[in-house]
Amino acid sequence: MSVIAVVGLATMGMNLARNLARNGFGVSIYNRTTSRVDDFMKQYGAEGAFTPAHTPQDLVAQLDKPRRILMMVKAGPPVDETIDHLAPHLEAGDILIDGGNSYFLDTVRRGKALEARGLRFIGTGVSGGEEGALLGPSIMPGGDRDAYQQVEPMLTMISAHVDGDPCCTYIGPGGAGHYVKMVHNGIEYADIQLIAEAYDLLTHALNLGAEDLSRIFSEWNKGDLESYLIQITSEVLAKRDRATGRPLVDVIVDEAEQKGTGKWASQSALDLGIPVTAITEAVFARSLSALKADRQLAARTLIGPNGGGKAPAPASLVDDVRSALYASKIVAYAQGFEEMQAASNENGWDLQLGAIARIWRGGCIIRARFLNRITDAYAAEGGIKNLLLVPYFRDAIASTQDAWRRVIGVAVERGIPVPAFSSSLAYYDAYRRERLPANLVQGLRDYFGAHTYRRIDRAGSFHTRWAQDGEEVPVR
Ligand code: NBP
Numbered sequence: 327m328s329v330i331a332v333v334g335l336a337t338m339g340m341n342l343a344r345n346l347a348r349n350g351f352g353v354s355i356y357n358r359t360t361s362r363v364d365d366f367m368k369q370y371g372a373e374g375a376f377t378p379a380h381t382p383q384d385l386v387a388q389l390d391k392p393r394r395i396l397m398m399v400k401a402g403p404p405v406d407e408t409i410d411h412l413a414p415h416l417e418a419g420d421i422l423i424d425g426g427n428s429y430f431l432d433t434v435r436r437g438k439a440l441e442a443r444g445l446r447f448i449g450t451g452v453s454g455g456e457e458g459a460l461l462g463p464s465i466m467p468g469g470d471r472d473a474y475q476q477v478e479p480m481l482t483m484i485s486a487h488v489d490g491d492p493c494c495t496y497i498g499p500g501g502a503g504h505y506v507k508m509v510h511n512g513i514e515y516a517d518i519q520l521i522a523e524a525y526d527l528l529t530h531a532l533n534l535g536a537e538d539l540s541r542i543f544s545e546w547n548k549g550d551l552e553s554y555l556i557q558i559t560s561e562v563l564a565k566r567d568r569a570t571g572r573p574l575v576d577v578i579v580d581e582a583e584q585k586g587t588g589k590w591a592s593q594s595a596l597d598l599g600i601p602v603t604a605i606t607e608a609v610f611a612r613s614l615s616a617l618k619a620d621r622q623l624a625a626r627t628l629i630g631p632n633g634g635g636k637a638p639a640p641a642s643l644v645d646d647v648r649s650a651l652y653a654s655k656i657v658a659y660a661q662g663f664e665e666m667q668a669a670s671n672e673n674g675w676d677l678q679l680g681a682i683a684r685i686w687r688g689g690c691i692i693r694a695r696f697l698n699r700i701t702d703a704y705a706a707e708g709g710i711k712n713l714l715l716v717p718y719f720r721d722a723i724a725s726t727q728d729a730w731r732r733v734i735g736v737a738v739e740r741g742i743p744v745p746a747f748s749s750s751l752a753y754y755d756a757y758r759r760e761r762l763p764a765n766l767v768q769g770l771r772d773y774f775g776a777h778t779y780r781r782i783d784r785a786g787s788f789h790t791r792w793a794q795d796g797e798e799v800p801v802r
Pocket of ligand 1: 401455
């Protein structure tokens with residue numbers, strides 16, 4: 327008998343099944359295309375206590391009760407189809423876990439539908455890619471809390487560990503786990519975009535090649551920027567293409583793809599009214615990159631700066647870009663945490679943001695030395711309004727902002743697009759302003775649509791008959 331089943335044996339399921347077995351758990355395995363089950367057994371069967379299943383009936387017969395089934399299938403309709411395939415064979419109290427990148431509202435819907443059938447549902451984010459799944463991912467489980475207790479020992483054991491702490495904790499009810507994974511991925515989009523802008527700027531402003539840049543990123547990985555993404559950037563830039571002898575990155579087509587989590591994070595932020603500019607710019611940057619044919623035409627048609635930025639950029643630009651990257655990264659994370667707080671308030675999830683920062687320190691794609699700072703900030707003080715206001719981050723930006731501004735100046739002067747750097751700085755400058763030009767926005771809205779405005783010196787709402795007699799009238 328097995329204590330858990332893994333259904334879906336592509337990259338993630340296969341490696342999570344191996345991780346579970348390596349930690350001593352008996353694992354049943356099943357996949358829609360059953361040849362994958364046989365292939366798995368041939369390749370990895372000797373690694374642990376695996377039991378292959380070729381039908382859902384076989385699968386449920388092999389499992390201890392309550393049955394625990396971890397589904398690792400493609401997000402979207404395949405999850406519903408897998409549930410429909412398995413659920414008729416399950417009994418009240420059995421537990422289905424969706425470990426894919428499902429949209430959080432789908433998770434809410436599935437949880438309710440399964441509850442009505444007496445089944446328990448956990449929607450969990452799993453981050454770390456192939457290597458994380460095998461050696462220890464960051465795990466963000468949400469949904470039925472009692473059901474989580476039944477799988478907690480397994481999930482915590484297979485997760486990454488940092489300073490002895492597992493990178494797995496119960497996130498909250500309903501779709502909370504998948505929501506937090508979605509924001510994690512959104513931050514990952516922003517992080518990657520910022521790295522890409524740093525690469526682009528240094529390439530074009532200083533005429534550096536991929537291997538020079540690899541060394542720079544490797545150096546940056548020894549300081550505050552130390553992170554998995556900076557480390558792998560250095561490795562990607564160092565790689566030579568066997569076929570051409572050129573840096574591999576130079577022969578990769580410049581069209582970024584996306585699977586949807588960054589877009590969902592942006593859409594949810596728009597619904598909540600939370601400005602996550604870095605994530606959203608990163609999503610748009612991928613969309614713009616995908617317009618390759620349009621860009622090829624525009625490259626021959628549109629004109630860049632006239633003579634601007636012809637003087638060689640100072641070598642100190644490298645250090646300035648590092649500072650700009652760090653400052654922009656702080657903004658991106660602050661925005662992501664704001665989004666999670668707003669979603670928590672909206673949905674009554676009671677998200678523990680400090681615990682979320684803690685489980686992101688290891689295993690996941692955005693793991694970074696920097697996450698320790700966020701964990702420490704939440705441990706030191708509750709009720710953080712915005713990470714930018716925390717003394718460590720406030721001071722970090724104060725000391726890097728001049729470099730940040732210089733970098734954006736260099737980019738603008740040379741016509742090098744840095745949407746995530748510049749929107750992060752614009753957010754910072756807007757957030758720290760007590761008075762923004764929204765007064766004029768309100769005036770205009772009232773002029774053309776009688777939308778009313780409030781005054782700084784009196785309570786109530788007002789409308790001015792701008793184009794008639796010019797009189798101001800109280801509205802309510
Ligand atoms: P994929 O997302 O590539 O999905 C492949 C799996 O889904 C196969 O087992 C396939 O079965 C199954 N499947 C499909 Br496609 N349609 C199905 C259907 N209608 N009914 C039943 N099964 C179906 O796998 P993955 O890359 O391992 O990712 C799994 C999940 O984890 C996804 O939600 C993904 O977004 C998420 N995730 C992936 C990563 C990563 O680095 N890859 C990281 C974190 C999270 P088949 O063999 O019969 O076609």
